[in-house]
Amino acid sequence: MTVQGQKEKPDMARRRFLTRATTVVGAAVAGTLAVAMVDSLEPTAAEEAGASTVVNLTPIEPGMQLTVPWQKKPVIIVNRVPDMLTTLKMVEAKGLLKDPNSNVPQQPPYCKNQYRSRKPEWLVMVRICTHLCCIPHYRPKKASVTPWWLGGFHCPCHGSMYDLSGRVIKGSPAPHNMAVPEYTFAADGKSVTITKMYPKAHLC
Numbered sequence: 464m465t466v467q468g469q470k471e472k473p474d475m476a477r478r479r480f481l482t483r484a485t486t487v488v489g490a491a492v493a494g495t496l497a498v499a500m501v502d503s504l505e506p507t508a509a510e511e512a513g514a515s516t517v518v519n520l521t522p523i524e525p526g527m528q529l530t531v532p533w534q535k536k537p538v539i540i541v542n543r544v545p546d547m548l549t550t551l552k553m554v555e556a557k558g559l560l561k562d563p564n565s566n567v568p569q570q571p572p573y574c575k576n577q578y579r580s581r582k583p584e585w586l587v588m589v590r591i592c593t594h595l596c597c598i599p600h601y602r603p604k605k606a607s608v609t610p611w612w613l614g615g616f617h618c619p620c621h622g623s624m625y626d627l628s629g630r631v632i633k634g635s636p637a638p639h640n641m642a643v644p645e646y647t648f649a650a651d652g653k654s655v656t657i658t659k660m661y662p663k664a665h666l667c
């Protein structure tokens with residue numbers, strides 16, 4: 464499922480995310496702040512206060528994503544399959560990335576790696592384009608955006624492109640890779656707790 468708002472102004476795109484449940488794929492948020500497949504994605508009072516959010520990972524099937532509201536921001540969680548991880552090496556080898564090694568601190572130090580994550584298969588990322596704050600579309604299928612497309616995120620506003628770890632493609636107006644928040648996995652690996660923004664990261 465894609466995010467509504469193609470060709471919209473950035474503010475409108477974000478607003479629509481926060482007001483429509485149709486932007487969410489599946490139900491997977493658990494815990495006291497549970498929000499999933501609800502009629503509204505307005506942030507709760509607790510979220511506005513900066514509380515952590517616990518997300519149940521078990522309903523997110525391989526290759527699929529779930530986008531949840533967290534601190535008034537959309538956070539996308541992608542269950543990446545091995546073929547998707549292979550594309551990360553390919554975009555690097557082709558020299559397509561502005562910041563392939565994530566040298567700009569758009570992620571916590573423990574996510575400064577090729578996957579930009581704690582575990583290769585799980586991407587946890589703030590789904591906000593670093594150009595002007597639009598919400599990029601999730602486009603995992605090869606050639607779905609351009610003939611050379613290997614999968615990733617495409618921003619509808621001004622065409623920024625990112626790979627499947629949120630690293631921005633050269634030629635995009637977006638200056639940086641998308642931000643990764645601070646998070647931890649449960650010991651059994653079945654849920655993730657999104658705790659806070661990494662202080663050095665810029666959203667847009």
Ligand code: FES
Nearest residue numbers: 592594595618621
């Ligand atoms: S907001 Fe301009 S390309 Fe994403």
